[in-house]
Amino acid sequence: DTGVSQDPRHKITKRGQNVTFRCDPISEHNRLYWYRQTLGQGPEFLTYFQNEAQLEKSRLLSDRFSAERPKGSFSTLEIQRTEQGDSAMYLCASSWTGESTEAFFGQGTRLTVV
Amino acid sequence: AQSVAQPEDQVNVAEGNPLTVKCTYSVSGNPYLFWYVQYPNRGLQFLLKYITGDNLVKGSYGFEAEFNKSQTSFHLKKPSALVSDSALYFCAVSVYQAGTALIFGKGTTLSVSS
Numbered sequence: 292d293t294g295v296s297q298d299p300r301h302k303i304t305k306r307g308q309n310v311t312f313r314c315d316p317i318s319e320h321n322r323l324y325w326y327r328q329t330l331g332q333g334p335e336f337l338t339y340f341q342n343e344a345q346l347e348k349s350r351l352l353s354d355r356f357s358a359e360r361p362k363g364s365f366s367t368l369e370i371q372r373t374e375q376g377d378s379a380m381y382l383c384a385s386s387w388t389g390e391s392t393e394a395f396f397g398q399g400t401r402l403t404v405v
Numbered sequence: 406a407q408s409v410a411q412p413e414d415q416v417n418v419a420e421g422n423p424l425t426v427k428c429t430y431s432v433s434g435n436p437y438l439f440w441y442v443q444y445p446n447r448g449l450q451f452l453l454k455y456i457t458g459d460n461l462v463k464g465s466y467g468f469e470a471e472f473n474k475s476q477t478s479f480h481l482k483k484p485s486a487l488v489s490d491s492a493l494y495f496c497a498v499s500v501y502q503a504g505t506a507l508i509f510g511k512g513t514t515l516s517v518s519s
Contacts, residue, residue: 324506333495333509334449347506382449391437391456394507396449
């Protein structure tokens with residue numbers, strides 16, 4: 292399977308703990324995006340990378356959230372001191388460079404904070 | 406501010422009948438419009454996009470969408486619905502000048518009965 296893969300698929304954590312998610316994009320894609328989706332809502336943009344550079348961050352990305360994409364390949368999204376409001380599906384997507392290229396999404400990581 | 410509206414939370418249609426899932430948008434630049442479908446336990450899948458040119462675009466699985474600039478709409482259509490089309494459909498818009506993040510609607514659940 293050469294699609295976007297995310298790990299883990301599910302994560303249950305206690306409030307206050309740190310969690311880290313990984314995304315492996317389609318190999319030839321140089322853009323990588325993170326979105327968050329809560330029940331009954333569409334995905335909300337968090338941040339995106341072009342190669343290793345983080346070019347845009349949403350105001351939804353609080354100081355507790357950090358994303359990296361070392362060497363422009365896989366990416367990690369870390370949430371520090373998790374809160375119950377962080378419970379959501381975290382989606383990763385990748386695309387080629389271009390103003391109209393479609394993004395390909397992974398299956399997501401479902402985070403539950405208890 | 407950029408936004409996408411999907412006015413119907415749910416659309417019900419009988420198998421074999423035509424279906425329409427509505428989407429309207431509000432952007433300040435030239436819109437790039439997308440439809441994605443989400444099946445349970447699967448990632449978002451790209452269906453089709455409008456960039457420029459012909460207002461009627463054709464996509465995967467027999468779906469098509471009509472771009473109407475004056476009505477700022479991009480409705481998804483299919484001439485003959487299948488039970489297997491039952492899923493959650495998202496309309497999204499990208500405005501290149503504002504970055505490449507997709508702005509999604511809340512989604513419309515399509516239910517096709519046999």
